[in-house]
Amino acid sequence: MNETLLAPEDLGPSKGLDAIALLSSEERLQGRPKLCSDCGLCDSGLKAKMSSACIFVRNQTEAIEQRLYGRTAQVKDELRFGIYRAQYAARCLRPHPKAQWSGIVTRLAARLLEQDQVEAVITTGAAPGTRFKAEPALARFPEEVLATAGNKPCLSPNLRLLDQVRDQGIKRLAFIGTSCQVHMLRALEPELGLERLYVIGIPCSDNVTYPDLEYFLTQISRSPQTVVHYEFMQDFRLWLRHEDGSSERVNFIDFPMDRLHGIFPSACLSCFDYANRLSDLTIGYMGAPLGWQWVLVRTEIGESLFELIRPALEFGELTSSGDRTRAMPRYIQGLTRPPGAKRPPFLVRKLVAYLQRTRGSKGLEFARAIIEMKLLRNLNYVRSKFPRFEARVVPEHVYQTLAPYAETYQTVFGRPLRPPVI
Numbered sequence: 001m002n003e004t005l006l007a008p009e010d011l012g013p014s015k016g017l018d019a020i021a022l023l024s025s026e027e028r029l030q031g032r033p034k035l036c037s038d039c040g041l042c043d044s045g046l047k048a049k050m051s052s053a054c055i056f057v058r059n060q061t062e063a064i065e066q067r068l069y070g071r072t073a074q075v076k077d078e079l080r081f082g083i084y085r086a087q088y089a090a091r092c093l094r095p096h097p098k099a100q101w102s103g104i105v106t107r108l109a110a111r112l113l114e115q116d117q118v119e120a121v122i123t124t125g126a127a128p129g130t131r132f133k134a135e136p137a138l139a140r141f142p143e144e145v146l147a148t149a150g151n152k153p154c155l156s157p158n159l160r161l162l163d164q165v166r167d168q169g170i171k172r173l174a175f176i177g178t179s180c181q182v183h184m185l186r187a188l189e190p191e192l193g194l195e196r197l198y199v200i201g202i203p204c205s206d207n208v209t210y211p212d213l214e215y216f217l218t219q220i221s222r223s224p225q226t227v228v229h230y231e232f233m234q235d236f237r238l239w240l241r242h243e244d245g246s247s248e249r250v251n252f253i254d255f256p257m258d259r260l261h262g263i264f265p266s267a268c269l270s271c272f273d274y275a276n277r278l279s280d281l282t283i284g285y286m287g288a289p290l291g292w293q294w295v296l297v298r299t300e301i302g303e304s305l306f307e308l309i310r311p312a313l314e315f316g317e318l319t320s321s322g323d324r325t326r327a328m329p330r331y332i333q334g335l336t337r338p339p340g341a342k343r344p345p346f347l348v349r350k351l352v353a354y355l356q357r358t359r360g361s362k363g364l365e366f367a368r369a370i371i372e373m374k375l376l377r378n379l380n381y382v383r384s385k386f387p388r389f390e391a392r393v394v395p396e397h398v399y400q401t402l403a404p405y406a407e408t409y410q411t412v413f414g415r416p417l418r419p420p421v422i
């Protein structure tokens with residue numbers, strides 16, 4: 001049968017976890033590093049710089065932190081969230097109806113264009129005729145950047161637009177993107193010849209290719225074709241909104257992991273920067289109470305960006321409750337189960353979902369929990385699939401952050417959390 005006639009739900013994930021490239025765009029990705037998040041750099045004239053910039057060839061977080069902040073992350077939350085000088089729970093007083101949350105990101109970038117502080121913004125729109133297929137866009141006018149509001153929750157080759165930036169003689173640029181994109185951009189920043197660069201980061205984890213996004217929706221939603229918005233919320237549920245305004249909520253624990261196994265690219269499973277620690281400011285949600293956005297102001301430039309958007313915002317309170325460290329030993333034990341194992345029985349899932357919602361970590365503690373879980377999972381992924389890469393792709397802050405779990409890790413896996421110095 002001709003494969004192209006099959007619906008996404010019949011196709012299954014587009015690739016296996018062991019695959020070394022993103023098969024859904026296999027040809028375009030030939031000659032890339034083994035781990036590739038399709039950031040777009042290799043589509044640009046800067047491809048020759050890939051080996052010195054790519055986070056999946058050599059993670060340069062510490063060196064870039066030194067350049068940006070004059071030091072590396074040292075203490076407590078800095079290790080998990082990256083260095084920041086202030087953090088807020090905030091949202092737009094007048095939310096953008098198409099925004100992912102309230103639209104702080106696109107509003108801020110539009111303001112930069114309105115006030116002529118930048119000549120262009122690299123942002124992510126949707127490919128024509130699709131709702132969610134990411135298409136990088138070089139916005140020159142405020143309305144162009146506002147039109148890109150809302151997540152296209154799949155890999156987006158945003159850095160390929162650096163060619164257009166150069167060709168159009170743009171010297172003052174704002175960039176909106178995920179942490180892998182931001183790492184490459186920062187690594188190359190001194191060579192780009194820009195007079196000004198503003199980096200607006202969004203947190204990101206477990207991204208997927210567009211075909212796998214479509215497949216994911218077929219496995220999760222009662223009506224995948226009509227989903228207009230979805231987000232992995234702080235109450236351990238996926239919230240989906242449909243064209244007719246109706247909503248759907250799916251507990252994370254109810255995800256059919258046996259059928260989702262294989263949708264996450266090896267690169268995303270080898271990523272250690274959930275919070276986008278090299279941006280000027282990060283705008284997400286996961287450290288804020290439900291309904292609010294979480295803003296981390298990192299650099300002096302980030303502070304000026306925040307002051308620019310401040311009048312358009314209202315503020316809530318950052319809170320923190322629960323104790324992630326109690327659940328972590330069980331989580332570490334769970335990492336020994338084969339990936340893609342079947343879900344627990346219905347009643348167990350119901351109980352776990354209830355406990356997560358009512359007693360689970362909330363606010364900043366939720367962000368700490370989620371970040372630490374992903375660090376642990378990804379460290380183990382690199383160790384099992386790409387052991388020779390560990391020294392190059394796992395940054396120091398991972399071992400420091402996870403040090404409190406070293407004993408449990410050693411007991412469960414029979415090897416030390418921090419590799420011995422040879």
Ligand SMILES: Cc1cc2nc3c(=O)[nH]c(=O)nc-3n(C[C@H](O)[C@H](O)[C@H](O)COP(=O)(O)OP(=O)(O)OC[C@H]3O[C@@H](n4cnc5c(N)ncnc54)[C@H](O)[C@@H]3O)c2cc1C
Binds near residue numbers: 123148151203231284
């Ligand atoms: C794949 C993905 C995973 C995310 N995971 C988390 C998470 O786990 N925790 C968390 O706190 N936040 C996460 N975010 C960020 C969060 O969902 C919101 O995008 C962010 O809070 C901004 O909301 P907003 O209303 O201010 O943005 P809007 O004003 O609606 O603007 C959204 C901006 O996101 C950009 N964008 C959309 N899709 C992509 C893409 N594929 N790649 C790069 N940029 C894109 C657009 O350029 C646009 O400028 C994720 C975002 C993405 C794209």
